[in-house]
Amino acid sequence: MKLLVFGSLNIDDVYLVDHLVKEGETIDSRSYTRCEGGKGLNQAIALAKAGAEVYFAGAVGEDGAFLPAFLSSFGVRTEYIKTVDEPTGRAIIQVDDAGRNSIILYGGANRRISPETVDDVLCGFGEGDCILLQNEISSLDYLICAAHEKGMTIFLNPSPITEGLKRGPLGFVDWFILNEVEGYGLTGHTDEDGIIMELLRNYPSCRVLLTLGEKGSVYADAARRARRSAFPVDASDTTAAGDTFTGYFVNAILNSEEVDRALLIAAQAAAIAVSRFGAGRSIPYADEVERALTA
Ligand code: ADP
Numbered sequence: 001m002k003l004l005v006f007g008s009l010n011i012d013d014v015y016l017v018d019h020l021v022k023e024g025e026t027i028d029s030r031s032y033t034r035c036e037g038g039k040g041l042n043q044a045i046a047l048a049k050a051g052a053e054v055y056f057a058g059a060v061g062e063d064g065a066f067l068p069a070f071l072s073s074f075g076v077r078t079e080y081i082k083t084v085d086e087p088t089g090r091a092i093i094q095v096d097d098a099g100r101n102s103i104i105l106y107g108g109a110n111r112r113i114s115p116e117t118v119d120d121v122l123c124g125f126g127e128g129d130c131i132l133l134q135n136e137i138s139s140l141d142y143l144i145c146a147a148h149e150k151g152m153t154i155f156l157n158p159s160p161i162t163e164g165l166k167r168g169p170l171g172f173v174d175w176f177i178l179n180e181v182e183g184y185g186l187t188g189h190t191d192e193d194g195i196i197m198e199l200l201r202n203y204p205s206c207r208v209l210l211t212l213g214e215k216g217s218v219y220a221d222a223a224r225r226a227r228r229s230a231f232p233v234d235a236s237d238t239t240a241a242g243d244t245f246t247g248y249f250v251n252a253i254l255n256s257e258e259v260d261r262a263l264l265i266a267a268q269a270a271a272i273a274v275s276r277f278g279a280g281r282s283i284p285y286a287d288e289v290e291r292a293l294t295a
Contacts, residue, residue: 002129006057007040008110008136009067010089020102036070039134045280046247048074057121059109064088080121084112111138118143127151141168148172161185177209196220228263231271244273244283
């Protein structure tokens with residue numbers, strides 16, 4: 001069984017500011033950090049740190065050559081990442097003293113994924129292989145259909161929610177992994193029960209993993225539900241919580257762990273990630289998660 005993350009690669013430009021810039025205003029920033037970003041990249045790192053062998057497919061521009069190298073440093077296979085004639089995807093992020101942020105996204109190379117790119121990559125995958133997707137690249141509908149036709153198991157983190165995504169071939173998705181905001185965007189319901197019931201009504205054979213921030217997480221399918229509370233920690237930075245949870249949960253499921261155990265491992269990994277600053281770098285390795293679980 002092979003595992004493929006087909007997703008976004010971004011350069012995150014993070015500026016610390018006294019306040020978020022207003023219309024017509026020019027302000028100085030206190031610091032600038034360039035970070036590796038993109039939901040695809042973060043989830044692939046979480047999978048790799050959890051111990052999975054993971055392939056990554058996506059696109060960068062000439063300015064993003066360090067991103068495949070960063071993924072490789074965690075053992076992620078990067079031969080399906082293309083370099084295209086377009087700037088790498090970018091996020092310009094302001095963070096103020098109170099931790100509020102404001103973000104400008106530019107899809108760039110992530111928007112250059114075409115049906116031909118999808119066909120080229122999926123040549124290397126087949127029946128029984130797994131694919132983890134988010135909504136930060138182009139040709140997602142085509143990709144979902146092509147992966148389904150190949151007989152691959154499809155995990156989708158439907159983020160961000162867009163009208164196009166809602167109209168997409170979501171009936172082919174085997175696993176939805178989403179938070180409450182995404183759950184609301186997809187179903188119109190704000191409560192856990194409403195989100196889960198609506199997803200199971202629309203896609204009866206799907207499995208749902210709904211994360212609820214510090215309230216924990218819930219797994220649901222047509223036959224049963226399982227619940228997991230979050231581990232109490234001093235949260236420093238919740239940026240990578242969902243991506244860490246996703247990577248660890250998917251890895252555990254692919255290793256045939258019971259759902260309850262997968263939820264436990266993922267919650268522990270996410271709790272460690274939120275206790276540290278940063279995204280990809282804050283995600284713990286499996287041995288640290290294991291030690292925390294047995295402590
Ligand atoms: P996202 O980052 O996608 O918004 P959530 O906020 O739902 O995702 O968080 C995913 C998981 O991370 C939660 O189910 C929980 O296990 C863990 N988590 C998130 N925030 C905290 C927190 N403050 N303390 C402990 N665990 C947390």
